[in-house]
Amino acid sequence: MTRDESLTLLTKPHATTTFNNLPRRRLLDAAGSALMQLLQWLIMLLLAVVAATLLVRALPIIQQVGVFELLRSESWHPMAGQFGLAPFIAGSVAVTTVAMAMCVIPAILCGVYMAEYTSTRTRTWLKPLIDLLVGIPSVVYGLWGILFVIPLIRNQIGPAVDSTLGWMSPFFRQTNPSGYGVLAAGFVLALMSFPLIVAVTEEVMRSVPQQMRESLLALGATRWETTKCIVRHAALPGVLAAVVLGFSRAFGETLAVMMVVGNVPRAPTSIFDGAYPLPALIANNYSEMMSVPLYDSALMMAALFLLVVVLSFNVLARLVINRLTNRGGTL
Amino acid sequence: MNQQSSISNLQSQSGAKGEGRRAERNRQSPNLQSPVSQSLRLNRRHLEERIFVALMRLCMVGAAVALSMILAVIFWRGVGALSIEMLTQPPRGSFYLGGGGGIANAIAGSMLLALGATAVAFCLATPLVLYLHAYAGRSRVANWVRLTLDVMWGIPSIVYGAFGFSLMIVLGLRASLLAGIIALSFVVLPILARTLDEVMRMIPRQLAETGFALGATRLEMAGLLLRQALPGLFTALLLAFGRGIGDAASVLFTAGYTDNMPSGLFAPVASLPLAVFFQLGTPFPAVHARAYASALVLTVIILVISLVAHLSMRRLGRHVVR
Numbered sequence: 001m002t003r004d005e006s007l008t009l010l011t012k013p014h015a016t017t018t019f020n021n022l023p024r025r026r027l028l029d030a031a032g033s034a035l036m037q038l039l040q041w042l043i044m045l046l047l048a049v050v051a052a053t054l055l056v057r058a059l060p061i062i063q064q065v066g067v068f069e070l071l072r073s074e075s076w077h078p079m080a081g082q083f084g085l086a087p088f089i090a091g092s093v094a095v096t097t098v099a100m101a102m103c104v105i106p107a108i109l110c111g112v113y114m115a116e117y118t119s120t121r122t123r124t125w126l127k128p129l130i131d132l133l134v135g136i137p138s139v140v141y142g143l144w145g146i147l148f149v150i151p152l153i154r155n156q157i158g159p160a161v162d163s164t165l166g167w168m169s170p171f172f173r174q175t176n177p178s179g180y181g182v183l184a185a186g187f188v189l190a191l192m193s194f195p196l197i198v199a200v201t202e203e204v205m206r207s208v209p210q211q212m213r214e215s216l217l218a219l220g221a222t223r224w225e226t227t228k229c230i231v232r233h234a235a236l237p238g239v240l241a242a243v244v245l246g247f248s249r250a251f252g253e254t255l256a257v258m259m260v261v262g263n264v265p266r267a268p269t270s271i272f273d274g275a276y277p278l279p280a281l282i283a284n285n286y287s288e289m290m291s292v293p294l295y296d297s298a299l300m301m302a303a304l305f306l307l308v309v310v311l312s313f314n315v316l317a318r319l320v321i322n323r324l325t326n327r328g329g330t331l
Numbered sequence: 332m333n334q335q336s337s338i339s340n341l342q343s344q345s346g347a348k349g350e351g352r353r354a355e356r357n358r359q360s361p362n363l364q365s366p367v368s369q370s371l372r373l374n375r376r377h378l379e380e381r382i383f384v385a386l387m388r389l390c391m392v393g394a395a396v397a398l399s400m401i402l403a404v405i406f407w408r409g410v411g412a413l414s415i416e417m418l419t420q421p422p423r424g425s426f427y428l429g430g431g432g433g434i435a436n437a438i439a440g441s442m443l444l445a446l447g448a449t450a451v452a453f454c455l456a457t458p459l460v461l462y463l464h465a466y467a468g469r470s471r472v473a474n475w476v477r478l479t480l481d482v483m484w485g486i487p488s489i490v491y492g493a494f495g496f497s498l499m500i501v502l503g504l505r506a507s508l509l510a511g512i513i514a515l516s517f518v519v520l521p522i523l524a525r526t527l528d529e530v531m532r533m534i535p536r537q538l539a540e541t542g543f544a545l546g547a548t549r550l551e552m553a554g555l556l557l558r559q560a561l562p563g564l565f566t567a568l569l570l571a572f573g574r575g576i577g578d579a580a581s582v583l584f585t586a587g588y589t590d591n592m593p594s595g596l597f598a599p600v601a602s603l604p605l606a607v608f609f610q611l612g613t614p615f616p617a618v619h620a621r622a623y624a625s626a627l628v629l630t631v632i633i634l635v636i637s638l639v640a641h642l643s644m645r646r647l648g649r650h651v652v653r
Contacts, residue, residue: 029548036462040472043459043524044479050486050494050517057497106390113387132637133398135570136630137577139604143626144401146611147408191397198394224380245485252487254580255608279489279580286496286584303493307486314482 051311054304061297070301076265078285083298085305090267091182091275092306095257098186098271099250103194104243110194111201111242116227127202133195142256145188150260153187154179158272174272180262183271188256193246200245204238205230237321244317248310254279278302402630409627412620418628422590427610429617434625440593440600441629443508444582445575448515449523449568455516456524457557457564464531465539465553477528483521489580491517496584507597511586518581523571530563531556562647569640573633579604603629 061070061083073084114126154177162174208230216226231239262274263284282299290296417433426432459476467473495514504510534556542552557564579602587599588609603625610622 025548025551029550032550032553033462033466036458036466039455039459040462040467040476043455043476043520046517047479047483050490053494053497053501054490106394109387109390110394113384113391117384117387128637128641131570131641132634135573135577135633135637136401137579137604137633139577139579139607140405140626140630141401143607143611143623144404147623148400148404191401194394195398222376222380224383225376248485248487252485252489254487254489254583255604259608259611279487282489282493283580283583300493300497303490307490310485310487310490311482314485315478318478318481 051304051307054300054307057300058297058304061294061301064294070298071305074267078292078295078298081294083294083301085278085298085302087265087267088276088278088281088302089305091261092251092277092279094182094268094271094275095185095189095261095277096247096251098182099189099193100243100247102186103190103197103246107194107197107246108201108239108242111198111239112205112227112231114198114202115205116223116230127199130195130199130202134199138192138253138256139259141188141192142259145184145256145260149184149187150179152179153181153184153272157183162272171270173270175270176262176272176274178262178274180260181272181274182261182268185257185261185275185277186271188260189250189253192253192256193250196249197242197246200242201235201239204235204242207238208234237324240317240321240324244313247313251310252279252306254283258283278306405623405626405630408620408623409630410624412617412624413627417621417624421592426590427613427615427618429615434601434603434606434621434628436590436592437601437603437606437625438628440508440586440589441576441603443593443600444511444515444586444602445519445572447508447512448519448575449572451512451516452520452523452571453568456520456527460524460527460531461553461557463528464534464556465549477525480521480524480528483517484525487580488518488578489583491515492581492584495581499585505597506585506587506599508586508593508600509596511582511600511602514581514585515575515578518578519571519575522574523567526567526570527560527564530560530567533563534559562644565647566640566644569636569643573636573640576632576636577604577629579608603632 065073065083070083071085071089073082074086075082075084076087114123114130118126158174158177158179161172165172166174212230212234213226216229217223221229257277258280261277261280263276263280264274265276265281266273268275282302285295285299288295414433416431418438419435420431420433421436422434423430423432463473463476467476491514494517495510498504498513499506499510538555538559539552542555547555582602583605586602588601588605589599590601591598593600607622607625607629610618610625613619
């Protein structure tokens with residue numbers, strides 16, 4: 001449909017008849033507006049309700065033990081009433097850090113390459129592929145981790161890293177011959193967040209006006225210098241948003257991590273150690289949590305902690321993005 | 332900042348380093364603009380470009396190898412155990428010991444869960460996004476709503492699962508299809524709303540302006556926007572459905588798991604990701620093989636959805652005013 005056609009649609013005969021009952025249309029408009037406005041507040045309320053519900057459910061253990069004690073204590077003995085979340089937080093942090101260290105820079109480079117260096121034709125088949133990879137369920141990534149990553153780490157990477165870097169720090173020592181551990185989980189998570197970061201980075205780079213590229217090229221910049229400039233001055237907020245999105249996905253991922261991380265409730269000291277991130281803790285123990293006093297409260301506390309971390313990271317990122325955007329990065 | 336001043340700004344920033352180097356070179360060789368030194372500098376810049384392009388290509392290839400290996404491994408291991416029986420029958424008694432049966436319960440359950448959640452999310456997200464575009468525009472509240480949706484997108488689905496579980500206790504529900512749909516719609520809603528938001532942002536402003544100039548109310552404008560965004564809406568729905576079908580953590584507590592076919596809104600249902608997970612939990616190789624096959628089924632479903640979404644974007648986009 002061309003624009004002219006759509007304009008004639010708007011000025012068709014029946015359009016003039018609807019014009020006659022203006023009060024009715026006004027009323028409809030007002031009603032629709034009110035209804036949809038209600039919805040808008042509902043969405044914001046929804047987030048508050050999620051947080052409030054978790055807080056209320058976590059309240060018993062917070063009152064009994066205290067938040068800081070709960071987050072700092074290392075002893076996890078539900079049967080004895082000791083719920084220290086520190087090893088799980090450490091596990092989550094370790095796994096996410098390893099994943100982010102592996103995927104952020106390559107993913108941004110890939111996104112930039114896709115946006116700046118590939119031809120339109122290549123992009124038309126590459127982009128759906130990336131979107132497909134974003135959509136692949138986490139359990140498939142986890143299964144791949146079991147079938148491929150674990151044997152690889154157990155037989156090749158583990159011994160190799162241990163013999164070359166192991167004497168330098170305990171961080172690289174192969175403490176755990178099974179292969180299930182932080183490195184495996186980090187690798188799987190890295191591959192999971194990778195397409196997400198690539199997709200968003202590419203999107204952001206494409207949305208930078210073509211004029212900017214042309215101006216820079218006309219001033220004699222090489223293509224790479226142009227790209228650098230665009231990333232630094234126009235696309236940085238978006239790239240940051242992409243990284244935070246990837247972080248959120250890695251930090252909260254449950255099933256894939258649970259399958260490959262080994263589920264050992266101890267703070268990992270080496271990248272080959274087993275760990276037990278928070279989401280895995282919640283998912284593994286939900287069935288028995290109603291039978292032990294305070295257990296469900298402790299698990300809700302873990303969920304609340306996840307929520308708060310992701311929430312604060314997102315809000316923080318948004319603040320930084322606003323600052324960067326207002327600095328004059330947008331052309 | 333206007334374009335020219337900002338570009339000169341860029342130049343001066345990137346030139347700041349070069350300034351020092353040029354002064355240094357000036358001390359060494361008196362004739363500053365000699366073609367030799369210029370070509371040397373150009374060479375260095377091209378070298379930098381070469382290095383980074385090579386690096387980016389390396390990343391692309393590495394990622395392509397790793398990611399295609401995922402698909403290859405899943406296909407390779409899954410195809411062997413795949414059979415008609417597996418797709419059409421629910422598990423029999425000794426299924427988890429390697430006995431007969433299939434995963435039809437999980438396929439049907441996943442479909443129902445994802446369909447329900449997508450429908451619920453659709454009912455909430457579409458008016459919301461229409462409101463954002465037809466009424467709220469770029470107001471402060473609209474930005475708050477967008478931030479809320481972004482945050483909701485980032486919240487791990489296990490948190491929604493835990494929340495849904497608490498909700499179930501409050502409402503007195505058992506683990507059921509209904510509870511699963513509620514929890515899953517929390518996961519799907521922000522995805523659908525934000526995708527739709529992006530689609531609507533693509534609609535040219537002139538369209539809205541023309542409509543208003545002709546005397547349309549904002550509600551009628553919303554209708555026009557919806558018609559304009561219809562192909563995008565379809566694609567967004569498909570993507571949301573795909574995400575819903577693959578999500579496991581939110582339905583783990585809320586939908587439960589059962590070996591029966593889904594029998595009602597208040598009965599527990601199985602789901603594909605959990606079927607994979609539980610089958611992997613058994614010690615029998617035959618059951619493991621079926622887990623691989625289940626994962627393959629899941630992947631193929633996602634593949635088809637993704638493909639249809641991609642094609643529909645092109646097909647349905649023909650009737651849109653640009």
